[in-house]
Amino acid sequence: MNASSSPPAVELAGITKRFPGVVANHDIHLTVHKGTVHAIVGENGAGKSTLMKILYGMQKPDEGTITIDGEQVSLGSPGEAINRGIGMVHQHFMLADNLTVLENTVLGSEGLHGIGSAARRKIQEISDSYHLGVRPDVLVEDLGVADRQRVEILKVLYRGARTLILDEPTAVLVPQEVDALFANLRELKAEGLTVIFISHKLGEVLSVADDITVIRRGTTVASVKPQDVTTRQLAELMVGSELPTPETRESTVTDRPMIEVSGLSLYAGDPEHGRRAVLDGIDFTIHEGEVLGLAGVEGNGQTELIDALIGTRHADEGTIxxxxxxxxxxxxxxRREGGVGYIPEDRHRHGLLLEAPLWENRILGHVTEEPNSRGFWLNPKAAKQDTERIVEEYDVRTPGIDVTAASLSGGNQQKLIVGREMSHHPRFLIAAHPTRGVDVGAQAQIWDQIREARREGLAVLLISADLDELIGLSDTLRVIYRGRLVADADPATITPEELGSAMTGAASGHLEHDTAPQDDATGEEDR
Structure with missing residues (x-):
């Protein structure tokens, strides 16, 4: 299809959206041609998500027009957007774990192809057409992250979407899964579908996009072709400054152990029906001034390890x-009072009370500690003053400390959490995905905070799906697979591809930077 001879798939003109105290979008212009992958990049709080919610009918613009396939429209709900061929795959997946892929797909769209054999045929047909490899009868809870994402893509295609909005689709994928997703996107494009791809990862954007629109502080500042810009130039357009790197040059590792974990095991199920180890004999030591990076595909025991370290679940065996x-x-x-800090993997579920003001969120997890309390009594005045300090020091962009946490962008929510945890000068910090869904500007600030605390003797357990971040920030690297630590690597020499390979269980032992095949690739016993 010749994109230039037909009207654009989507055209936004002069879009403006205001919320109390903040202008989220101001005079946005965007033209997305049919059969292309169009990337939208920008900092957290730049207004990308608000713009996509407007296009998906979740919010109405205060000014401006939306044109789809050459026809000006007014979208009052996601249902109306879907009827116009616009589908959205959200950053936080919207699937019911206890239902099958087929049930999740037809839910709410039973009128299209029923719930039986016709629906199954349609799902199989879409899956085959776009090489999604989706199995209709598998329970969603048995699927990994990449497979769930493909189900989400299939769900919107099933509803007849011709333009797909993907919000941060690679945030939780390892490099091999990203490659597979991009192959799927090229397949969609070849069939004439249009993809709007929201991302912070500029290297990925340059590799997959046909066109790129940059949003800064709520307005469109540039439209560029990937072949005309470098990562650095794109970053400068985004934030007005150079791209930061997570690299830590000087070593601050001491010989003083801060956290020592020995023989840690945790079981699921009960003895009668068979128990399985979700953590199996975990051993590691982190010294003062050391960052230990833990790599692994999600669901291999990271969450259970965090629970055991923070004390929300008690280990069945082993010592800490x-x-x-x-x-x-x-x-x-x-443990918290003893100096254990915690940046949780899911800020919405475990890090914030979204409907509470920022100063109340400042107190969370530290109710008994100064400045939040004095003896047995809470001290709201001091907590508010300290929240003002955190907002200032950590560049949390907010109209004030009385707004709710929900009103902040993801990156600003994350900076508030990091500020809260660092304010108690922890001795040991569990940092789970500390920069997930965070733009390059906020990312640099969070990395700086972690490096600064490490210089002062903090011991850090860093769990991240961003392999560049893991390799760049860590002093030591370990790989977790099926609840066991199966491999270790030197961050100075390992590549993201080699690390990604070990994360899928393809390699074990000490990972050397080596082009030769691994002798012991199959030596890892499979329990």
Whole structure:
């Protein structure tokens, strides 16, 4: 199809959207041609998500027009957007774990192809056409992240979408899965579909996009072709400054152990029906001034390890020592008071009360500690003052500390959490995906905070799906696979591809930077 001879798939002109105290979008112009992958890049809070919600009918613009396939439209709901051929795959997946792929796909669209054999045929047909490899009868809870994403894509195609909006689709994928997703996108494009791709990852954008629109501070500042810009130039358009790197040049590792984990095991299920180890004999030591990076595809025991370290689940076997003192039996609050900081993997579920003001979120997890309390009493005045300081120091962009956490962009929510945890000068920090869904500007600030604290002797366990971040920030690297630590690597020499390979269980032992095949690739016993 010749994109230039037909009207654009989507055209936005003069889009403006205001919220109390903030203008989210201002005079946005965007033209997306049919059969292309069009990337939208910008910092957190730049207005990308608001713009996509307007295009998906979730919010109405205060000014401006939306034109789809040459026809000006007014979208009052996602249902109306879907009827116009616009589908959206959200950053946080919207699937029901206890239903099959088929049930998830037809849910709410039973009128299209029923719920039986016709629906199954249609799902198989879409899956085959776009090489999605979707299996209709599998329970969603048994699927990995990449497979769930493909189900989400299939769901919007099933509803007849011709233009797909993908919000940060690669945030939780390893490099091999990203390659597979991009192959799927090229397949969609070849069939004449249009993809709008929202991302922070500029290298990926340059490799997959046909056109790129840059949004800064709520307005479109540039439209470029990927072949005309470098990553650095794109970053400068986005944030007005150079692209930061996570690299840590000087070593601050000491010989003083801060956290020592020995023989840690955790079981799921009950003895009668068979128990399985979700953590199996985990051993590691992190010294003062050391960042230990933990690589692994999600669902291989990372969440359970965090739970055991923070005390929300107690290990069935093994010991945990903090600064030489055994804390295996300590409750979560005592661990927090003892110097364990925690940046959670899901800020919405575990890090914030979204409907509470920022200053109340400042207190979360640190109710008994200064400045939030004095003796037995909460001290709201001091907590508010300290929230003002965090907002200032960590560049949390907000109209004030009385707005709700939900009103902040993802990156600003994350900076608030990092500021809260660092304010208690932890001795040991669990940092789970500390920069997920965070733009290059906020990312640089969070990396700086972690490096600064590391210089002062902080021990950090870094869990991240961003392999460049893991390799760049870590002093030591370990790989977790099916609840066991199966491999270790030197961050100075390992490549993201080699690390990604070990994460899928293809390699074990000490990973050397080597082009020769791994002798022991199959030596990892499979439990």
């Amino acid at each position: 020592r903090l600064g030489g003192e055994e804390i295996t039996a300590w409750a979560t609050r005592r």
